[in-house]
Amino acid sequence: MTSSEHLAQLGREFHRRGWALGTSGNFSAVVSRDPLRIAITASSLDKGQLTAEQILEIDSNGSVMPPTAGKPSAETLLHVAIVRSLGAGAVLHTHSVWSTILSDYHKGQGGFFIEGYEMLKGLSGVATHEHREWIPIVENSQDMNMLSGETTRMLEENPGVHGFLIRRHGMYTWGKDLAEAARHVEILEFLLESVGRRQMMEPQY
Amino acid sequence: MTSSEHLAQLGREFHRRGWALGTSGNFSAVVSRDPLRIAITASSLDKGQLTAEQILEIDSNGSVMPPTAGKPSAETLLHVAIVRSLGAGAVLHTHSVWSTILSDYHKGQGGFFIEGYEMLKGLSGVATHEHREWIPIVENSQDMNMLSGETTRMLEENPGVHGFLIRRHGMYTWGKDLAEAARHVEILEFLLESVGRRQMMEPQY
Amino acid sequence: MTSSEHLAQLGREFHRRGWALGTSGNFSAVVSRDPLRIAITASSLDKGQLTAEQILEIDSNGSVMPPTAGKPSAETLLHVAIVRSLGAGAVLHTHSVWSTILSDYHKGQGGFFIEGYEMLKGLSGVATHEHREWIPIVENSQDMNMLSGETTRMLEENPGVHGFLIRRHGMYTWGKDLAEAARHVEILEFLLESVGRRQMMEPQY
Amino acid sequence: MTSSEHLAQLGREFHRRGWALGTSGNFSAVVSRDPLRIAITASSLDKGQLTAEQILEIDSNGSVMPPTAGKPSAETLLHVAIVRSLGAGAVLHTHSVWSTILSDYHKGQGGFFIEGYEMLKGLSGVATHEHREWIPIVENSQDMNMLSGETTRMLEENPGVHGFLIRRHGMYTWGKDLAEAARHVEILEFLLESVGRRQMMEPQY
Numbered sequence: 001m002t003s004s005e006h007l008a009q010l011g012r013e014f015h016r017r018g019w020a021l022g023t024s025g026n027f028s029a030v031v032s033r034d035p036l037r038i039a040i041t042a043s044s045l046d047k048g049q050l051t052a053e054q055i056l057e058i059d060s061n062g063s064v065m066p067p068t069a070g071k072p073s074a075e076t077l078l079h080v081a082i083v084r085s086l087g088a089g090a091v092l093h094t095h096s097v098w099s100t101i102l103s104d105y106h107k108g109q110g111g112f113f114i115e116g117y118e119m120l121k122g123l124s125g126v127a128t129h130e131h132r133e134w135i136p137i138v139e140n141s142q143d144m145n146m147l148s149g150e151t152t153r154m155l156e157e158n159p160g161v162h163g164f165l166i167r168r169h170g171m172y173t174w175g176k177d178l179a180e181a182a183r184h185v186e187i188l189e190f191l192l193e194s195v196g197r198r199q200m201m202e203p204q205y
Numbered sequence: 206m207t208s209s210e211h212l213a214q215l216g217r218e219f220h221r222r223g224w225a226l227g228t229s230g231n232f233s234a235v236v237s238r239d240p241l242r243i244a245i246t247a248s249s250l251d252k253g254q255l256t257a258e259q260i261l262e263i264d265s266n267g268s269v270m271p272p273t274a275g276k277p278s279a280e281t282l283l284h285v286a287i288v289r290s291l292g293a294g295a296v297l298h299t300h301s302v303w304s305t306i307l308s309d310y311h312k313g314q315g316g317f318f319i320e321g322y323e324m325l326k327g328l329s330g331v332a333t334h335e336h337r338e339w340i341p342i343v344e345n346s347q348d349m350n351m352l353s354g355e356t357t358r359m360l361e362e363n364p365g366v367h368g369f370l371i372r373r374h375g376m377y378t379w380g381k382d383l384a385e386a387a388r389h390v391e392i393l394e395f396l397l398e399s400v401g402r403r404q405m406m407e408p409q410y
Numbered sequence: 411m412t413s414s415e416h417l418a419q420l421g422r423e424f425h426r427r428g429w430a431l432g433t434s435g436n437f438s439a440v441v442s443r444d445p446l447r448i449a450i451t452a453s454s455l456d457k458g459q460l461t462a463e464q465i466l467e468i469d470s471n472g473s474v475m476p477p478t479a480g481k482p483s484a485e486t487l488l489h490v491a492i493v494r495s496l497g498a499g500a501v502l503h504t505h506s507v508w509s510t511i512l513s514d515y516h517k518g519q520g521g522f523f524i525e526g527y528e529m530l531k532g533l534s535g536v537a538t539h540e541h542r543e544w545i546p547i548v549e550n551s552q553d554m555n556m557l558s559g560e561t562t563r564m565l566e567e568n569p570g571v572h573g574f575l576i577r578r579h580g581m582y583t584w585g586k587d588l589a590e591a592a593r594h595v596e597i598l599e600f601l602l603e604s605v606g607r608r609q610m611m612e613p614q615y
Numbered sequence: 616m617t618s619s620e621h622l623a624q625l626g627r628e629f630h631r632r633g634w635a636l637g638t639s640g641n642f643s644a645v646v647s648r649d650p651l652r653i654a655i656t657a658s659s660l661d662k663g664q665l666t667a668e669q670i671l672e673i674d675s676n677g678s679v680m681p682p683t684a685g686k687p688s689a690e691t692l693l694h695v696a697i698v699r700s701l702g703a704g705a706v707l708h709t710h711s712v713w714s715t716i717l718s719d720y721h722k723g724q725g726g727f728f729i730e731g732y733e734m735l736k737g738l739s740g741v742a743t744h745e746h747r748e749w750i751p752i753v754e755n756s757q758d759m760n761m762l763s764g765e766t767t768r769m770l771e772e773n774p775g776v777h778g779f780l781i782r783r784h785g786m787y788t789w790g791k792d793l794a795e796a797a798r799h800v801e802i803l804e805f806l807l808e809s810v811g812r813r814q815m816m817e818p819q820y
Contacts, residue, residue: 432801433737456794456798505733552744578731606812606816
């Protein structure tokens with residue numbers, strides 16, 4: 001399976017699971033490091049119908065590389081920033097209900113901790129549930145230069161994180177490859193739903 | 206794919222997703238403008254089994270045009286009112302749990318705002334999350350002349366809206382064509398679930 | 411499609427939708443009136459794997475009629491009671507999360523009203539949302555003679571109802587045939603989830 | 616169907632239903648009693664793609680028996696402890712949202728009762744809803760010798776239980792064979808969701 005086929009398959013699956021509705025969500029995988037080439041979803045697509053032909057190849061400036069042609073995702077620069085800051089091999093941006101509302105609920109603290117859950121062990125490098133995972137929240141913006149700069153700074157200040165939320169705008173996570181990044185999506189979506197429902201069961205929690 | 210096939214496919218999909226259970230939901234697409242001809246679901250059908258043969262063609266009075274025959278949806282006049290008021294190319298009425306309960310919860314205010322969510326950009330013409338979308342709520346009625354008149358007035362008073370709720374009766378949205386209207390359904394259902402759950406997490410929200 | 415095939419198909423579908431998990435749920439359809447013969451699910455089956463061969467035929471005493479053989483559902487007498495009291499052509503007992511918790515939440519009042527919802531029009535004979543549907547709650551019992559007697563009395567006292575709950579034990583509904591009864595399941599499950607979530611949004615509701 | 620094929624099928628199904636996301640969940644079935652041989656899922660697998668080839672065979676010390684080879688689930692010793700303590704023929708560990716949050720909510724009491732629900736009759740040996748099922752909660756640990764010892768002690772002190780939770784780590788249940796254990800998963804997950812939502816509807820409940 002090529003990166004483009006894998007990205008298309010993940011897009012259709014995430015749509016089915018409610019994590020990439022409308023035209024939301026964008027997904028990328030590093031194709032080569034030197035020079036940097038990234039396969040990424042084109043802009044404004046219905047992810048439920050995503051095909052490998054709708055995946056573009058971009059360079060480190062976000063410019064589309066022939067023979068692929070089209071408009072890459074509006075958030076291409078965030079993908080590049082994450083690949084460069086962390087050496088990630090794949091970056092996945094999903095947009096679930098739980099990530100959306102928790103990114104709003106905890107905005108005043110700039111993030112929140114998820115701690116003590118066995119499921120945390122599904123995150124790369126985490127070997128015990130006695131782990132304290134900080135989920136940073138970045139303020140949303142339509143200025144992608146500002147948002148990617150803000151993301152780069154946040155990643156420098158929070159070197160160990162496995163994902164972050166943009167306020168009222170869903171989640172970014174990544175991995176060494178698409179399989180690991182996709183596992184991180186599942187793990188983090190599970191944890192967000194769990195802490196969200198836990199909170200609703202006991203508001204003072 | 207013909208309009209009838211597309212309408213039938215959407216009906217089956219919306220049923221599967223819980224947005225058109227029982228015999229609820231009705232769906233239409235403009236076939237021609239002059240004279241106005243609209244393809245619309247027949248009345249009282251199980252949308253989970255909807256076929257293209259169950260789509261009727263009507264004129265601007267809601268009369269069924271041969272060779273199609275049958276009883277069009279009870280809410281045909283609302284579809285006509287929306288097509289005429291807004292020039293919409295397709296109108297979709299869904300009936301989810303979240304649209305039903307929010308249409309009741311906010312009835313005293315005649316509607317509510319959805320504001321600051323990235324997902325709003327999936328609505329036609331919205332370019333930023335810094336958008337304030339008013340979701341009007343119309344009181345329910347079995348008098349379709351009254352309800353379509355009320356809808357026409359409401360649309361005149363709220364020219365920018367992308368959808369509205371009927372109290373305890375679900376949602377109407379539309380688009381230039383069926384693909385855009387279907388995207389609006391996904392976007393608005395996501396936003397309604399998000400603001401509904403957000404509210405439950407923090408009642409004073 | 412025979413009644414047995416239709417019952418098996420509904421069983422598998424209700425299992426998939428979470429309304430007949432474990433070995434819960436039982437389903438019947440009248441095969442003949444004089445003498446009374448009812449096709450009904452055998453006892454203790456996984457409804458996710460239900461086949462037409464697992465449907466038995468019983469008479470008005472609940473005795474199994476050859477050539478079918480086996481142990482009919484423990485709740486056979488309730489099905490017979492509903493068929494006799496109401497002349498129903500099909501009886502469906504589902505066991506969803508929402509019916510279970512609402513049957514407990516409202517136990518003190520012996521039932522609750524669902525009122526003002528458009529979806530009520532999906533119930534046989536209801537022509538307007540301005541309808542007030544009483545959902546009776548019967549106390550649970552393992553004594554099937556007592557429970558079917560109690561059900562018969564309750565149906566006499568509440569002639570217009572379309573379904574009822576057994577406390578912490580799910581829902582019974584029925585119809586003139588299996589298609590109508592299955593529609594009633596969808597309608598009532600939708601309404602129970604809606605009023606349940608509405609309640610959670612505003613506890614004083 | 617071999618035990619390995621059945622285990623793989625259950626793994627894929629539980630993943631689809633959200634009960635074994637990421638690499639969570641592990642599943643076993645006794646192949647022989649004397650000497651004890653258990654088929655069990657290998658460690659760290661995506662259960663959504665589980666195949667029969669990924670099932671290992673172990674002995675009573677958790678050592679992998681040729682010709683199977685690989686690293687068995689980290690929680691192998693818990694499976695062995697449950698098989699030995701209870702004579703179970705199959706052990707299933709799932710990791711749903713509801714089991715996770717209830718294992719945390721009730722941690723102070725060391726467990727909680729589920730009582731009066733008809734669905735309890737789906738548990739082996741339970742003949743009436745008038746049953747009081749204690750759901751023990753064990754504190755989580757990465758020390759598998761300690762955790763399996765703790766589990767053995769807990770099972771001795773609570774001889775009648777059908778399952779237990781590990782804090783913030785999901786559920787264990789079992790049965791005489793895989794079919795019974797799988798039914799117990801469905802039953803207990805239904806009951807956990809029901810009591811969880813019931814609690815949210817009425818916090819003082």
